[in-house]
Amino acid sequence: xxxxVHIRDxxxxxxxxxxxxxxxxxxxxxxxxxxxxxxxGAALGRFFRGLKEGKIYGxxxxxxxxxxxPPRMFCEWCFRPTVRWVEVGDTGRVNTFSVSYVNWDxxxxxxxxxxxxxxxxxxxxxxxxxxxxxxxxxxxxxxxxRVKVGMPVRAVWKPPAERQGAITDILYFAPRPGGGE
Amino acid sequence: xxxxxxxxxxxxxxxxxxxxxxxTGKELCFEAARMALDAAGLRPRDVEAVVMxxxxxxxxxxxxxxxxxxxxxxxxRKPYMRSFVGGGSGVFAVIHGWYHVASGHFDTVxxxxxEKMSSCLPHPQxxxxxxxxxxxxxxxxxxxxxxxxxxxxxxxQVHGIPLETIALVSVKNKKNGLDHPCAQExxxxxxxxxxxxxxxxxxxxxxxxxxxPVTDAAAAVVMVSEQVAKRITDKPVWVKGVGWHLDSSYWxxxxxxxxxxxxxAARMAYDMAGITNPRREIDVVEAYDPFAYKELHHMEGLxxxxxxxxxxxxxxxxxxxxxxxxxxxxGGLLGVGNPIAAAGLMxxxxxxxxxxxxxxxxQVSRPVRTGLAQAWGDLMQVGTVVVLxx
Amino acid sequence: xxxxxxxxxxxxxRSLSTCASFRELIYEAAVKAYxxxxxxxxxxxxxxxxxxxxxxxxxxFDEYVPxxxxxxxxxxxxxxxxxxxxxAAAMMQLQTGRFRIAVVEGHAKxxxxxxxxxxxxFALDPVFVRPLGLNPRFxxxxxxxxxxxxxxxTELDCARVVAENRRHALDNPWAAHAARxxxxxxxxxxxxxxPLKELDVAPYADGAVVLVLATEEVARELRDDPVFVRxxxxxxxxxxxxxxxxxRAVYCELAAARAYRMAGIRDPVRELDxxxxxxxxxxKELQHLEALGLARPGDAAxxxxxxxxxxxxxxxxxxxxxxxxxxxxxxxSGLRxxxxxxxxxxxxxxxxQVPGAEVGxxxxxxxxxxxxxxxxxxxx
Numbered sequence: 001x002x003x004x005v006h007i008r009d010x011x012x013x014x015x016x017x018x019x020x021x022x023x024x025x026x027x028x029x030x031x032x033x034x035x036x037x038x039x040x041g042a043a044l045g046r047f048f049r050g051l052k053e054g055k056i057y058g059x060x061x062x063x064x065x066x067x068x069x070p071p072r073m074f075c076e077w078c079f080r081p082t083v084r085w086v087e088v089g090d091t092g093r094v095n096t097f098s099v100s101y102v103n104w105d106x107x108x109x110x111x112x113x114x115x116x117x118x119x120x121x122x123x124x125x126x127x128x129x130x131x132x133x134x135x136x137x138x139x140x141x142x143x144x145x146r147v148k149v150g151m152p153v154r155a156v157w158k159p160p161a162e163r164q165g166a167i168t169d170i171l172y173f174a175p176r177p178g179g180g181e
Numbered sequence: 182x183x184x185x186x187x188x189x190x191x192x193x194x195x196x197x198x199x200x201x202x203x204x205t206g207k208e209l210c211f212e213a214a215r216m217a218l219d220a221a222g223l224r225p226r227d228v229e230a231v232v233m234x235x236x237x238x239x240x241x242x243x244x245x246x247x248x249x250x251x252x253x254x255x256x257x258r259k260p261y262m263r264s265f266v267g268g269g270s271g272v273f274a275v276i277h278g279w280y281h282v283a284s285g286h287f288d289t290v291x292x293x294x295x296e297k298m299s300s301c302l303p304h305p306q307x308x309x310x311x312x313x314x315x316x317x318x319x320x321x322x323x324x325x326x327x328x329x330x331x332x333x334x335x336x337x338q339v340h341g342i343p344l345e346t347i348a349l350v351s352v353k354n355k356k357n358g359l360d361h362p363c364a365q366e367x368x369x370x371x372x373x374x375x376x377x378x379x380x381x382x383x384x385x386x387x388x389x390x391x392x393x394p395v396t397d398a399a400a401a402v403v404m405v406s407e408q409v410a411k412r413i414t415d416k417p418v419w420v421k422g423v424g425w426h427l428d429s430s431y432w433x434x435x436x437x438x439x440x441x442x443x444x445x446a447a448r449m450a451y452d453m454a455g456i457t458n459p460r461r462e463i464d465v466v467e468a469y470d471p472f473a474y475k476e477l478h479h480m481e482g483l484x485x486x487x488x489x490x491x492x493x494x495x496x497x498x499x500x501x502x503x504x505x506x507x508x509x510x511x512g513g514l515l516g517v518g519n520p521i522a523a524a525g526l527m528x529x530x531x532x533x534x535x536x537x538x539x540x541x542x543x544q545v546s547r548p549v550r551t552g553l554a555q556a557w558g559d560l561m562q563v564g565t566v567v568v569l570x571x
Numbered sequence: 572x573x574x575x576x577x578x579x580x581x582x583x584x585r586s587l588s589t590c591a592s593f594r595e596l597i598y599e600a601a602v603k604a605y606x607x608x609x610x611x612x613x614x615x616x617x618x619x620x621x622x623x624x625x626x627x628x629x630x631x632f633d634e635y636v637p638x639x640x641x642x643x644x645x646x647x648x649x650x651x652x653x654x655x656x657x658x659a660a661a662m663m664q665l666q667t668g669r670f671r672i673a674v675v676e677g678h679a680k681x682x683x684x685x686x687x688x689x690x691x692x693f694a695l696d697p698v699f700v701r702p703l704g705l706n707p708r709f710x711x712x713x714x715x716x717x718x719x720x721x722x723x724x725t726e727l728d729c730a731r732v733v734a735e736n737r738r739h740a741l742d743n744p745w746a747a748h749a750a751r752x753x754x755x756x757x758x759x760x761x762x763x764x765x766p767l768k769e770l771d772v773a774p775y776a777d778g779a780v781v782l783v784l785a786t787e788e789v790a791r792e793l794r795d796d797p798v799f800v801r802x803x804x805x806x807x808x809x810x811x812x813x814x815x816x817x818x819r820a821v822y823c824e825l826a827a828a829r830a831y832r833m834a835g836i837r838d839p840v841r842e843l844d845x846x847x848x849x850x851x852x853x854x855k856e857l858q859h860l861e862a863l864g865l866a867r868p869g870d871a872a873x874x875x876x877x878x879x880x881x882x883x884x885x886x887x888x889x890x891x892x893x894x895x896x897x898x899x900x901x902x903x904s905g906l907r908x909x910x911x912x913x914x915x916x917x918x919x920x921x922x923x924q925v926p927g928a929e930v931g932x933x934x935x936x937x938x939x940x941x942x943x944x945x946x947x948x949x950x951x
Contacts, residue, residue, distance in 0.1 A: 011212035012197030036628035041592025076638035098330030099385035106304035244693035284666035311630030
């Protein structure tokens with residue numbers, strides 16, 4: 001009976017990039033056409049229409065007494081329908097952030113981007129969305145100096161004519177001077 | 182506490198961890214499955230059902246890839262099922278196999294976990310773009326690493342943990358990985374804290390040497406009922422407890438500094454295992470470590486120490502292989518490699534081998550009777566935990 | 572220990588569901604299921620969902636399951652298989668003795684997939700089959716050709732399946748594709764992958780189905796008409812097209828054998844009162860009837876023609892309209908079938924009620940290019 005200490009040979013033939021590049025191993029490629037048009041439905045449909053108007057909407061859950069953003073038609077905690085659209089502010093605070101030098105496809109970028117989770121004013125405490133920060137510097141040192149967890153920020157919007165009813169209608173969140181602690 | 186029909190793991194198999202394997206996904210499955218069956222002294226015809234764990238289809242480039250792997254995993258003309266909880270799948274596979282046997286439906290189940298990430302171009306990481314919310318997040322040009330960076334930053338901020346302390350996880354696990362025969366080339370090694378912290382900043386505060394690599398590999402275990410276990414081995418490793426929990430998909434429903442879903446999963450497993458003081462009662466731990474800070478984050482979620490205390494255990498050497506509570510003696514994902522689902526099952530296999538005293542150079546110093554393996558995944562909100570014992 | 576279905580909730584199946592996101596669709600089905608069972612999400616111990624990433628357009632769709640089921644911070648996992656196999660997963664969990672109530676969820680929004688044939692093609696073997704660049708329906712065309720040749724069935728026989736099922740759907744308010752279609756219409760419809768024609772194929776539908784299961788003890792507290800899962804089986808033959816049996820649905824034979832044995836059924840034709848049988852392609856219904864032992868090889872078409880399997884016949888098949896009439900809900904079809912059987916056994920099937928139904932069967936297939944499926948036998 002083989003047990004791990006007695007196994008001499010773990011199976012697996014590792015390849016190097018040049019094995020592929022030099023054709024020592026045959027390969028086949030495929031590019032899949034995977035395209036979707038997802039229904040936004042009631043909650044996000046309204047939310048995106050709001051973004052086009054420069055407004056951020058949430059919904060109120062009477063069961064939990066919380067204003068949820070992004071809005072949903074039902075509360076995932078108490079499982080009851082939410083009622084009433086509530087316009088929340090387009091200001092908030094940074095819950096956490098990071099500084100990214102990697103693009104979506106893992107290629108490296110020299111220009112850093114700053115993803116963050118932003119708690120929105122007017123929504124329940126802690127409630128908010130993920131988005132990007134802007135106007136916070138161009139180098140890692142600068143960004144780490146300027147951005148702090150808890151820092152007040154405000155949304156910077158695309159001009160009304162350019163808005164599409166998408167999350168990108170907000171370009172980014174920028175530091176809000178005089179936002180207080 | 183406890184459950185109706187006892188279930189044991191009686192054999193394990195593991196392929197090498199490779200950046201790019203020549204083997205297809207099916208072939209990787211076959212190699213691991215064959216090893217596990219050989220280790221258990223069983224033949225394919227003894228297998229009554231097969232369960233498969235493998236992370237997103239996009240890696241292998243096959244829709245419904247569970248189906249395409251079935252024959253490689255011994256599923257020909259058998260009841261075959263694939264479970265999927267993202268990165269948690271490797272440990273969940275054991276839970277999946279557990280309920281196949283514990284329910285009384287099957288006596289012998291083969292559990293296989295496979296990952297062939299190298300097929301995905303331009304880079305497997307790009308595949309993870311699709312885990313984000315399609316409406317609210319993907320249009321931002323998201324990258325997988327953002328999730329970890331956001332969580333890591335929050336964890337560091339709340340507890341005031343310096344980067345150098347987190348780097349110690351990479352140092353420990355990459356050193357442990359030197360003793361793993363399957364470790365991916367170039368991944369284990371002797372590193373200093375400075376080298377870890379000074380490596381390329383990918384998504385601050387995450388640096389390259391704090392990230393586990395992309396890997397192709399497969400793992401397998403054989404799970405059997407008590408009557409079969411007693412017939413084929415004198416050292417069955419029993420499944421004492423299992424637990425799994427999934428949290429909300431909404432970011433701001435959960436505070437990122439603490440993995441509540443891991444705690445709930447752990448409590449579920451501890452309750453089943455009759456464990457009331459995990460720190461004392463668990464002898465060896467394989468916590469999921471795709472990123473250096475995750476080992477600490479998960480240790481706290483597993484209730485092995487108080488919130489914010491995991492760094493202290495690490496600094497004091499308590500979690501080293503010769504420490505009081507060894508964590509990731511295998512080398513973990515940072516030291517061996519990260520073929521997502523197969524990595525989770527590798528951790529279970531490690532606990533299996535540790536409990537039987539068969540881990541060779543990786544065997545921890547202290548005597549071990551109870552071990553734990555944990556994985557994590559989805560949109561960083563699933564925790565899967567298995568407690569094994571002899 | 573026996574397991575029963577105590578709650579069923581579903582949305583109507585429709586070609587489009589633009590008014591609802593997937594979350595809202597599933598929420599609707601879940602609320603109905605909980606109401607039907609008389610429990611709340613807080614009472615549920617474990618949740619099982621079915622999905623495949625490429626149908627959803629999301630890598631790791633499992634992440635998005637809990638919120639609309641009330642399953643936040645609870646045991647939740649996804650099974651990448653058909654709905655009946657997920658039912659088996661939930662059942663096994665209950666039978667470990669650790670859980671009392673389980674929920675199974677399935678949904679489909681194929682209307683949101685812009686090029687479904689490309690997704691189906693993506694399931695083909697990347698080295699041996701996909702490079703041929705054919706529309707994946709060719710697999711069904713090959714299967715149909717071989718099956719008809721071996722069994723002596725005709726395209727007209729297959730067309731009758733379509734006519735029957737779409738007509739059954741006329742009495743099903745949940746169905747998306749009810750219509751009065753004559754066999755001649757099917758024969759005249761556009762060829763896709765000869766002999767497969769457009770009307771031989773079940774059209775897609777959007778919808779969601781949620782089931783609530785409980786152990787016998789709990790089930791009896793909740794309802795006086797729990798529907799027991801008497802037997803269940805699931806099987807995979809092989810993903811390799813060159814090794815699959817094109818004539819016999821071996822996966823169905825294996826799954827049925829297990830389900831029948833568990834349920835103590837020796838003579839299914841006599842002992843079953845109705846069956847929901849996969850008819851994703853018209854010829855598959857005939858093939859599955861044989862595999863289920865409901866017709867001897869070569870006899871299925873004649874029996875269908877005589878009305879044996881009609882709503883008023885000896886053994887009604889697809890009283891809901893099947894996938895052809897109700898709509899093809901991808902992997903959630905199995906749950907749709909189970910929902911139908913449960914309603915029938917409870918006497919809640921309205922105009923499509925099979926009188927005195929006590930024992931029913933649901934059988935699913937995962938579609939091309941798989942040879943995977945499951946069978947469940949349900950009874951009062």
